[in-house]
Amino acid sequence: MYSVPEPEVVDRMRQAHAEVTVQLQAQAVGGAESWGWRGRTLSRLVAAPTGDGWLRLVSVPADKADGKLWEGPMAAELSMPSDVPRPRLRRRLTWADGEHGYLAELYDPVPNRTVTVDGPVLRDKPALDAAWWAGLAGALDLVAGVWTSRVAVRQEYLDRAMPQFLGVPVDTTVPAWSTAHGDLHWANLTAPSLSVLDWEGWGVAPVGFDAAMLHTYSLLVPETAAQLRRHLGHVLTTPAGRFSELVVITMLLQTVQRGDNLDLEAPLRERASVLLGTTI
Known part of the structure; x- marks a missing residue:
């Protein structure tokens, strides 16, 4: 998880995340928000009709809301062998609002935390067997x-x-x-x-x-x-x-x-x- 971005991004992303949570007939449950790089993503645990899930919201400029990065998770869901350990993608929604494009993805929850929680660089030795x-x-x-x-x-x-x-x-x-x-x-x-x-x-x-x-x-x-x-x-x-x-x-x-x-x-x-x- 990256640091919380500037206030205007926080407000916009929280509002969009809350709206799509309602659209999916879900509700946020316990657990902290997880922010991506410069507020590009916001994720958190939700309770959905299909069970608890991890709802990840991605935001990009509206004219960038397509192509390789936009389609990657769904393409992986369709192409990757089931033996590759990864959260399964349940639902996917896309929309635009003014100058912003959004992608919401509901995944199966992951029971463990990421090895690092403040970015990609490893700074302490993890206990990995x-x-x-x-x-x-x-x-x-x-x-x-x-x-x-x-x-x-x-x-x-x-x-x-x-x-x-x-x-x-x-x-x-x-x-x-x-x-x-x-x-x-x-x-x-x-x-x-x-x-x-x-x-x-x-x-x-x-x-x-x-x-x-x-x-x-x-x-x-x-x-x-x-x-x-x-x-x-x-x-x-x-x-x-x-x-x-x-x-x-x-x-x-x-x-x-x-x-x-x-x-x-x-x-x-x-x-x-x-x-x-x-x-x-």
Whole structure:
């Protein structure tokens, strides 16, 4: 969960969430609000005719209320194997109100909290057992085998961004492609029982992209990063996996330039230097 956004966003999102709760013949129950990045999403537990559920509201500018991110969760519901641990999507509503477009999704409730509750970066070592790690590895392997025409990472972006943000000449050709969740960070994973949340951006990406993203978001906790390399080493230690690490480092260095993830900059550059064999 991210911090509560500015008051005008809070008021608008709370009103829209309350209205769609009534439309679904539901009512809010105990539990805190869960805010997404800059107030883009607002979620909370509700009691619905089909039982308790997690009602997630997404808001974007009205002219952006379609396309890959808008359709991702429903596409995942239709395409992902049932063995991939994730909350099932029950209902979906979309509408526009002035300059804002909205998507409301009612999911089965998730019994466990996300590993991090204040954003994607891991800052403390989580207590994750061998079964959790095995479940994650198996889930990523299943996702990688799903065929899709959806695209999570584009070669054109890598050709432009990798030299710019890594600051050194680098071969930007993706060695191999597979399907990925596309946003696999610690605020999208639950524990002690594993569930993978937020399927907006899934699609084809460089092989190992999900493992690389989770590893990169773990760099502030070296012990967990080492655990991750052990449990997902069958992907991360390959040439494709190392390339995917550079892809994710590129993306996060771009966010640093925008003023986000500032405490990750030094670890990102250190890890890139190890992978490239030169200081960046």
